[in-house]
Amino acid sequence: MTGPIDFDEMLAKVAPDNPNRSFLLKSLIEIRAGQDDQALMTRLMTGLVMKYAESERQLNRLNAELREKQEHLDADLKAAAVIQTALLPKPLPAASNVRAAWKFVPCQSIGGDVFLLTPLGKRYLMVAVVDISGHGVPSAMVTVSVCQFLQPQAGTVFQPGAGPDGAVVPPGQVLASLDREFPYFRFKKTFSIFYGVLDRVTGRFTFANGGHPQPFLQTPDGALTTLEEHGPIIGMGLGSTFPEGSLTLSPGSRLTFYSDGLTECRNPSGELFGDDRVRDLLAAHHALPLPDLAAAIHAGASRFVAGAGFPDDFTLVHLEFAGPPASPA
Template identity: 40%
Template sequence: MDLTEILETYGEQVARQWAERLHDEVSNGYASRPFDELLATTSQASEANFAAIAHGDFSKIDAFIVKVCKLRLEGGFSLSEVQKAFEMYRTILVPILLKELKDEDLLDALLSLNSCLSRTIFAFSDYFLNMANARLIEKQKKLDEDLKAAAGIQQCLLPQKEEKRPKVENLEIEWKFTPSETIGGDIFNVIHLDGDHLGFYMIDVSGHGVPPALVTFSISQTLQPQMGYTVRKKPGFSPDYEIVPPGEVLQALDTEYPWERFEKFLTVIYLIVDVRHGRLIYSNAAHPPPILLHVDGTFELLEKGGTIIGLGGILPFEEEEKAISAGDKILLYTDGVFEFSDSKGELFGEKRFHALVKSLHGLRIGAILDGIVQGIENFAQGEKLQDDVSLLGIEFKKRDQDG
């Protein structure tokens, strides 16, 4: 079957499963709605998605957004509940596509699905927020709750808490995140590419609040391995997948997120660590360069790459490979860790930040991050941070002799 036939064949099944999961998994708001109402809504949404994915016709989705935004906003639903409900469509349809399609047909279908949902979720969010802003005076308390819920979603996109984090042999991973507003434009995470390789990314979108947070949400979904940007399927080969090099990943993001779409500066660092063989490869899209801190206290800046994302490939995204040894550490960060001032207006700056990192080199990575945060707080002396502060640290442990 081709994509159109799949959507037609499985349409009713997807709509029913979607309604059941909305009722059971999303929130009390959905659980309290009659199932027949939810089924009618998901059936209409499925038809709208079919027109968009199969024929590029978003008119039914636009009409659906107007109807559902009014229904859910007046029903007291939060933006985060509606976003989660719509994103659930992807989790239902992807396994069907994986079962029915292969090779380029599968990749094209996944790209069409992702493009549809990215556009829809952004349009949905914009419309929802415009309606909420129109009622700002009488709905201020509710809007604050929505922002807190959105911050909760953003927190879910960060690496897992330690007690839930999968154990990775030879690596210790720690992170810190402090948004300057309730929600912000920074995001980072760890991607399990296969048994030997991990991907690490950090993204900084200019601005604060909901718009940049929505951009980071979209990109974090795009970088998930099943989306085909970081891991590419190769049916018939052994192994039947290929890890996409960092330069190609950034090039794909450059195409997917053009400047004209958001009119925001977007920087990204993406690196892949080969845990078994002790190597890393990275590419940097105008992001503050990560620090490779060696056990003797010397450090290198990982600067190879290209321009900010969205400029249409005016320069290639160069890559660089590095060998890593036991005791080495990598520190990823955004410019919020040094672009802030104290009460006298003195800038913390990169030079002071690098000196602080060097002074902490003998500590474990978690203690290093704690020391950086303490150094920032000591310098700021209670002043409000002007930007998000994001830190992601990686420490390389002694590898097995046979590794």
């Protein structure tokens, strides 16, 4: 049998009173059902193959779009990394009576850390350590804006024409201005900042802290204290005024600044590195030159995380006051 069975034709050949008619009818129904099932299965299989082919075409199209978007995202992240690195300070002059060293390791997803060591005129040196919330291009763009705000030529931190050495805007006032200029509702970001100004002639260091980890002061004999004064984080409108602190550095005194990328890194057990371990490393290595000190602290933190890396930007900055210059700056 090469063609489909004509069930009606076969049934018509059997007389209505034939005792075998009911058996034949049942058999024909079963045969027809089998053929219908095969046809149905064929239609279903054909439909499934067509749907699979269409889904595969859509999946390939979506994968191509995702690859294109990922390429654009990677390009944006590379650009943000270049911007972040370009904002890092240049080394201080070798003849300066202030020495500096730092260790900065950006995280893979591009964080919002940045730090500035910027001369304000000839007499003063500004130090700022900033940590923008979040990661990626949006955080990097806010970082750029904050750095622009803190440039001497912007007039927000220094007034060069006021007196022979210019006039430094008080650190507490600088932070209050930042809090007004960078509200959360506009940028959807907050940030912490430690901001200070060193008088290179007298060694007087004046500072304000907006929600940032508290720096360490280390005297030449290795004794450690923290700079306690601090105010709220920037961007939430919580501080119309920010308390200021000040101290006079003796020759050989050091200041250590860092972001929470150091203190909040974790070991495989989930334990935080914490401020106490920073203190212990500073105490153990206080006799080292600044570059070696920065390397020792980074190595200690790297051992702690056991090769897992740092999920946030690692920022560590050291300053050392060598004493008043031989002649007024």
